[in-house]
Amino acid sequence: MIVRNVKDTIGTEDEVVTDTWRSRRVLLKKDGMGFSFHETTIFPGTETHIHYQNHLEAVWCVEGDGEIETIADGKKYALGPGVIYALNENDEHYLRGGKEPLRVICVFNPPLTGREVHDEKGVYPLVTDDEETTSNKEAA
Structure with missing residues (x-):
């Protein structure tokens, strides 16, 4: 059994912070669950371009406010407590x-390793098992 407190990620390598968001990564690929689980805060007044080409993501909004806009059709959706959205078609979007x-709970499949940030196209890289193994050996 895995039991963790999200507060224990603060200030560790499992807390990733950018100019537009902070992600506290509680369950990761190394935990062997088949998905990763994150608490993420989107900072007020920011915009992040996202296009997960290698991952599916479900997001449950639990606090605050924001907006998601799908790029393909320009549709905008208000985000707030109780709203869930799922990027089931690798939807390219803006998250504002x-x-x-805006505090959200996110689930990724395949799971993230923990250090991912968006590249210039809004994509998280897909880390293969070989790359994961190499990284772990170098860290040891």
Whole structure:
């Protein structure tokens, strides 16, 4: 059994911070669950271009406000507590923070390793088992 407190990720390598968001990565690929689980905060007044070509993601909004806009059709969706969205077709989109920090719970499949950030196209890289093994051996 795995039991963790998200607070234990603060200030560790499992807390990734960019200019537009902070992600506390609680379950990762190394945990062997087949998905990863994250608590992410989108900072107010920001915009992040995202296009997960290698991952599916489901996002449950639990606090704050924001907006998601799908690039293919320009549709905009208000985000707030109780709203869930799933990027089931690798939907390219803009994620915007509103007036308050938007706190969300995210699940990724395949699972993230923990250090991923968006590249210039909004993509997270897909890390293969060989790359994961190599990284772990170098860290040891």
